[in-house]
Amino acid sequence: MRPQGVVTRGTTNPNRLRRVDNWIVETCGNRLRAAPDPLVVDLGYGATPVTAVELRARLAARVRADVRVVGLEIDPVRVAAARPAADPPGLTFTRGGFELAGLRPVLVRAFNVLRQYDEGEVADAWRTITDRLAPGGALVEGTCDELGRLGGWVLVDAAGPRTLTLAAKLTTLGSPAELAERLPKALIHRNVPGEPIHALLRDLDDAWRAAAPYAPFGPRQRWLHAIAAVRAAGWPIECRPRRWRLGELTVPWPTVTPA
Numbered sequence: 001m002r003p004q005g006v007v008t009r010g011t012t013n014p015n016r017l018r019r020v021d022n023w024i025v026e027t028c029g030n031r032l033r034a035a036p037d038p039l040v041v042d043l044g045y046g047a048t049p050v051t052a053v054e055l056r057a058r059l060a061a062r063v064r065a066d067v068r069v070v071g072l073e074i075d076p077v078r079v080a081a082a083r084p085a086a087d088p089p090g091l092t093f094t095r096g097g098f099e100l101a102g103l104r105p106v107l108v109r110a111f112n113v114l115r116q117y118d119e120g121e122v123a124d125a126w127r128t129i130t131d132r133l134a135p136g137g138a139l140v141e142g143t144c145d146e147l148g149r150l151g152g153w154v155l156v157d158a159a160g161p162r163t164l165t166l167a168a169k170l171t172t173l174g175s176p177a178e179l180a181e182r183l184p185k186a187l188i189h190r191n192v193p194g195e196p197i198h199a200l201l202r203d204l205d206d207a208w209r210a211a212a213p214y215a216p217f218g219p220r221q222r223w224l225h226a227i228a229a230v231r232a233a234g235w236p237i238e239c240r241p242r243r244w245r246l247g248e249l250t251v252p253w254p255t256v257t258p259a
């Protein structure tokens with residue numbers, strides 16, 4: 001089977017994906033617990049396997065000890081470089097692309113992979129991956145900065161994209177507008193007037209500014225007030241204050257579907 005996709009830059013970093021992993025544990029944990037075979041694919045792990053090693057450790061500790069993570073890379077040199085870090089059966093590495101090398105995982109995490117493709121290739125990539133998921137499976141596809149302080153990801157399942165989540169390290173956040181740089185590929189070129197994601201980021205930024213009086217109580221208090229205000233204004237932000245406290249917000253995908 002020929003791997004589908006192209007080799008791109010392999011930039012990665014330890015702990016870079018902690019925010020999305022934490023969200024996966026909480027939001028996708030039940031899918032994995034219910035699965036007869038708890039198979040997870042880390043698609044496009046990059047120049048070193050560190051984020052795949054971390055994903056396995058997090059899922060094994062917090063979801064299922066018998067989770068099996070397969071790191072898939074389209075670059076054979078990176079597959080060979082990762083193999084010494086394998087710990088079968090819980091963690092293995094092999095060559096593959098969007099076709100998932102014939103695997104049928106419950107969960108695929110593809111982070112900072114589509115960023116280097118054209119926007120027009122996203123829908124096909126999502127469909128190629130989700131067509132190969134186990135029943136009830138999901139894809140988490142997104143982008144973050146080098147240190148994992150800003151990120152955005154889409155949960156996609158067999159029915160298509162379901163939610164968008166934005167996440168920031170609040171102690172280093174200047175304003176929510178900074179999230180625009182790390183939107184998933186499907187949205188990053190859509191932060192322009194007339195697009196729903198632009199309106200959402202603008203309203204978040206306005207609410208953040210209006211919440212400035214809470215800044216002396218810390219950025220978390222300021223963020224919580226900003227999120228509550230944006231929600232009160234009609235944006236259907238999921239009511240998960242525990243996640244808000246971590247610097248996250250999640251909206252249904254139809255809220256931000258490109259115009």
Ligand SMILES: C[S@@+](CC[C@H](N)C(=O)[O-])C[C@H]1O[C@@H](n2cnc3c(N)ncnc32)[C@H](O)[C@@H]1O
Binds near residue numbers: 009016046075
């Ligand atoms: C920027 S690195 C991301 C590394 C890691 N996921 C992270 O977020 O730190 C992107 C990696 O995805 C790989 N890649 C690109 N397209 C792919 C595809 N279709 N299937 C598998 N890997 C792919 C590239 O070869 C590259 O190593």
